[in-house]
Amino acid sequence: MRPRIVLFGDSITEQSFRSGGWGASLADTYSRKADVLVRGYGGYNTRWALFLLHHIFPLDSSIKAPAATTVFFGANDAALQGRNNERQHVPVEEYKDNLQKIVQHLKKASPTMLVVLITPPPVDEEGRMEFARSQYGEKAMTQPERTNEMAGVYARQCVELAKELGVCSIDIWSKMQETEGWQKKFLSDGLHLTPEGNAVVHQEVVKVFSEAWLSAAEMPYDFPHHSKIVPQDPGKVFQQKCW
């Protein structure tokens, strides 16, 4: 069974196999080398994600644990109290604590698992308001339910925790804001990703994986490239261990 890469997260992970999505691109990058499985749950925060942990990453399974897992939560945890999506809000201290529980569980499932924490992306408050108006018209909220500043507070806690636990992290909140016009370039509705935004996540995940030990370029093909097959004796190359 080939190595498995699990993408665990909220809607930004769930939607990652749409056209131009970072999950699909990752599956393409690791084609013939590792399987990419999506475990994305739209609307979920870290508090609710804890209920899924034992099902998605069982500790008593006969099946080998994933080689790598991305943990991409926080966009919903950071929803503001007293606003439209307050049911999703999780206080930042609990967010950090929940992330720690997730990492500890994954490391218990497999001490060698490559765990990569991804911070919530930045928020374009204007984009969120426009989206709300397009959905709810005049009934739309007049104040954003998420702010970029608050997403940044969660992002910093995520990065800090990764350092404390010695796992990798991707500060996508900061990374995206390095590019001028990130608000519309990378975000489709102020929160979810455009194809360009997906490309940034894909690129960063590949970078972190490669800097660790999961470099697609250095992993062997599962079977020989077709150019290595000798038509007169096709079976020969399949008996060899190195192609």
Added chain:
Amino acid sequence: MRPRIVLFGDSITEQSFRSGGWGASLADTYSRKADVLVRGYGGYNTRWALFLLHHIFPLDSSIKAPAATTVFFGANDAALQGRNNERQHVPVEEYKDNLQKIVQHLKKASPTMLVVLITPPPVDEEGRMEFARSQYGEKAMTQPERTNEMAGVYARQCVELAKELGVCSIDIWSKMQETEGWQKKFLSDGLHLTPEGNAVVHQEVVKVFSEAWLSAAEMPYDFPHHSKIVPQDPGKVFQQKCW
């Protein structure tokens, strides 16, 4: 472990997780319901695919066999003798025989597996010549290495075999040619698929899967939709069997 859908085929399967690819779209369609795994091998014909069968679909595995498998070969088998890609050529009788061996193996791995044979796509000979010139300049072949007529011969054998064995098939060769301008609309280099061509394959696979018993719409979510979670008692819904 959730149901698995394996995509077994040549480059048209291997490339199916690129932007707009039919494999990625299928993974999105079955999100939270089934895992889609790509087993695509660029350049392979059915003769060479036989060497992979026992590795990809082991008969003695403790892991449950896939719920469904698409078998999408023929584009390379149909490469003409005496032309540039003749090393990939497999006579049509052998192509049919190899496909039969593949189906029989899959049914041995799991009698309930939903097996869907997909014919080679049509060939735009002009597109192939243009592609060859862009790659090899003046050294390019002056005659196409594949013809649409020959791809059609293989497509008919594929459909006929599916009927004989009582498995599903998708005649993508015929389906695509129903649309005017299919040559450039669906094919990027006369053989491989554009995003629009990928959308046709995705649509046809979803249709056949749904008409059998693998309808994404009728399959349950793996875990509750976030709207079903009661913030004051989030654990409750996870204890219930129906969401």
